[in-house]
Amino acid sequence: MSTKLVIGLDGHTSGERALEFATTLAEQIGNCELLVAYVIEWSPYSFQTAEENAQRHKRREEEISTAKERVVEPAVARLTSAGLTASSVVRHGDVADTLNAIAKQANASQIIVARSTDTRLSKRIFGSSTANLVMEADVPVTVVS
Amino acid sequence: MNRLLKTATLGTFSLLATPALAQEAASLDARVNEAFANATGPFVSFIFAPFPGTEFPWIVMWLVVAATVFTVYFGLVQLRFFGHAISLVKGDYSDPDDAGEVSHFQALATALSGTVGLGNIAGVAVAVGIGGPGATFWMILAGLLGMASKFTECTLGVKYRNEYPDGTVSGGPMYYMSKGFKEQGLPGGKILAVLFSIFCILGALGGGNMFQANQAHAQISAITGDYPGWITGVVFAVVVFMVIVGGVKSIARVTEKIVPFMGIMYVGAALIILLVNFNMIGWAFGQIFAGAFTGLGVAGGFVGALIQGFKRAAFSNEAGVGSAAIAHSAVRTKEPITEGFVSLLEPLIDTVVICTMTALVIIISQQLIIDEATGNYMLNEAGSAIATVDGNTGVALTSAAFASGISWFPYVLALAVVLFAFSTMISWSYYGLKAWTYLFGESKASELIFKVIFCIFIVIGAAASLGPVIDFSDAAIFAMAVVNIFALYFLMKVVRAELQSYSARLKTGEIQKFSH
Numbered sequence: 001m002s003t004k005l006v007i008g009l010d011g012h013t014s015g016e017r018a019l020e021f022a023t024t025l026a027e028q029i030g031n032c033e034l035l036v037a038y039v040i041e042w043s044p045y046s047f048q049t050a051e052e053n054a055q056r057h058k059r060r061e062e063e064i065s066t067a068k069e070r071v072v073e074p075a076v077a078r079l080t081s082a083g084l085t086a087s088s089v090v091r092h093g094d095v096a097d098t099l100n101a102i103a104k105q106a107n108a109s110q111i112i113v114a115r116s117t118d119t120r121l122s123k124r125i126f127g128s129s130t131a132n133l134v135m136e137a138d139v140p141v142t143v144v145s
Numbered sequence: 146m147n148r149l150l151k152t153a154t155l156g157t158f159s160l161l162a163t164p165a166l167a168q169e170a171a172s173l174d175a176r177v178n179e180a181f182a183n184a185t186g187p188f189v190s191f192i193f194a195p196f197p198g199t200e201f202p203w204i205v206m207w208l209v210v211a212a213t214v215f216t217v218y219f220g221l222v223q224l225r226f227f228g229h230a231i232s233l234v235k236g237d238y239s240d241p242d243d244a245g246e247v248s249h250f251q252a253l254a255t256a257l258s259g260t261v262g263l264g265n266i267a268g269v270a271v272a273v274g275i276g277g278p279g280a281t282f283w284m285i286l287a288g289l290l291g292m293a294s295k296f297t298e299c300t301l302g303v304k305y306r307n308e309y310p311d312g313t314v315s316g317g318p319m320y321y322m323s324k325g326f327k328e329q330g331l332p333g334g335k336i337l338a339v340l341f342s343i344f345c346i347l348g349a350l351g352g353g354n355m356f357q358a359n360q361a362h363a364q365i366s367a368i369t370g371d372y373p374g375w376i377t378g379v380v381f382a383v384v385v386f387m388v389i390v391g392g393v394k395s396i397a398r399v400t401e402k403i404v405p406f407m408g409i410m411y412v413g414a415a416l417i418i419l420l421v422n423f424n425m426i427g428w429a430f431g432q433i434f435a436g437a438f439t440g441l442g443v444a445g446g447f448v449g450a451l452i453q454g455f456k457r458a459a460f461s462n463e464a465g466v467g468s469a470a471i472a473h474s475a476v477r478t479k480e481p482i483t484e485g486f487v488s489l490l491e492p493l494i495d496t497v498v499i500c501t502m503t504a505l506v507i508i509i510s511q512q513l514i515i516d517e518a519t520g521n522y523m524l525n526e527a528g529s530a531i532a533t534v535d536g537n538t539g540v541a542l543t544s545a546a547f548a549s550g551i552s553w554f555p556y557v558l559a560l561a562v563v564l565f566a567f568s569t570m571i572s573w574s575y576y577g578l579k580a581w582t583y584l585f586g587e588s589k590a591s592e593l594i595f596k597v598i599f600c601i602f603i604v605i606g607a608a609a610s611l612g613p614v615i616d617f618s619d620a621a622i623f624a625m626a627v628v629n630i631f632a633l634y635f636l637m638k639v640v641r642a643e644l645q646s647y648s649a650r651l652k653t654g655e656i657q658k659f660s661h
Contacts, residue, residue, distance in 0.1 A: 093245075
């Protein structure tokens, strides 16, 4: 059975380092599958106007296709051109929870993410997604600096 | 928005420095008021016409009978599926693959932001001010029964909504009337849909707009001092215009975030006042029960209390009106009935919890004057309502009641009223727009015409006095209920089939919670 690694990207350039690290690791392991994951931050408990609700399905599709086009597919293309087996997934939700769920569902042996580049105030109050992932994940997490 | 209001208010005072100008502005208000009352009089009289030989308006009976029929027909659905409704809102039954779509919670919150507002603050004060504490009892009863009406209309709203190829959705009574009737082989669905749409537009301009603008102005002018209503109207109209026409989403988004906090703060303040006066809560409930069956001296006796309670409950929670069916139809679910379950929480939160809080605070604060000799309430000079300590009515009565417990609360309440009014206007501009586009097509030009009309009515609403505005608002919203409930009677068997199928699958375990 091949080893599965989940690579969590956030659309920032720091993701490059996570990809590089995962490539090296996969080459060392040999029989390895890579799953590139992108989570669009979203909460089912946010407040929206009726008009936003009516257009939500359309916006969701747009968000997913933009994430695929700009982040996930270029990453998969890069990994496959390096001779690796790679696939992708884009989901909405809480970043840490959803990455963990993706890893569990795929029976992945670890999650690789880059260190968060988020410097907003909310990060200082609630902690970054990366920190939350490290604390809550059910599989080992590698944070690439 | 506040800064805008302040600037406008300051501007007004300098403008009014000249007495001639002040007079002119006041007479403009009077002219708007008179023209408006004349234009809407016959429509209002028809909707509130009493049964021959009685003083009981037929429309109130229409709503209560419907709510009772739905309650019985669906076997107390509001009780049996209450726990399930909470599970649905929590997301226990939401497929994780649907993350990013409109959740049950979001659909409920959006619908609530359209209903929780002035009806809960000013409307309750009107009900208790005219019908006495007893109106509260009937209001709670109407709220509990109304849960079944809401369940029926919202299930149908999702079931027969239109889903367009671009992924947007449009739903509401006009769609279940036309599509549902056709599916059932019934004639006349299209005619009902057109009638409903016309009344929905009037309701959006009345209760969803003019009443809001009117009471927001009353609240602001109570703090800043009197000034002509059209000025508040223009300021509101500009801000609403910026949101619905200019697409300035940031204003709507900020409001959508602040409004729930305001709601929680309002209930919190009411709870504090009730806790401080906990020794009077028993007395207040005694007044509510005694008033419900004797009237305690209010105009029209206990029937007067009942009419006021039922009227204001319907105006506040909109059960049977059809507006919620528009708001709830955007949810992502494979089972339309799940949205029906979620929506039945709406009258509970809106009427049974929030309206009752307002009523209790007004009763406990003893703003309503009691004749100590008889124990009954004293009427004002006109004999139309209960005399209050400072002659306050509507939102001013609620404000005075809260001020007796927390002296600075009127300022918070003024802000809450302005924000509630604003968020209700935004919600109703959408309901009205959906009805408008159903009639005139979904073109940009037709949408713009409606939005401009909507903004003009804000100015009229703020300038007119409370009496004609509240009459027209009630009449327009109840007219929606006339058509909507008529259609619900024909379509309720569709909902029952859905209910039977769903509860059977819930029992066998075919419908299960998702592990998140």
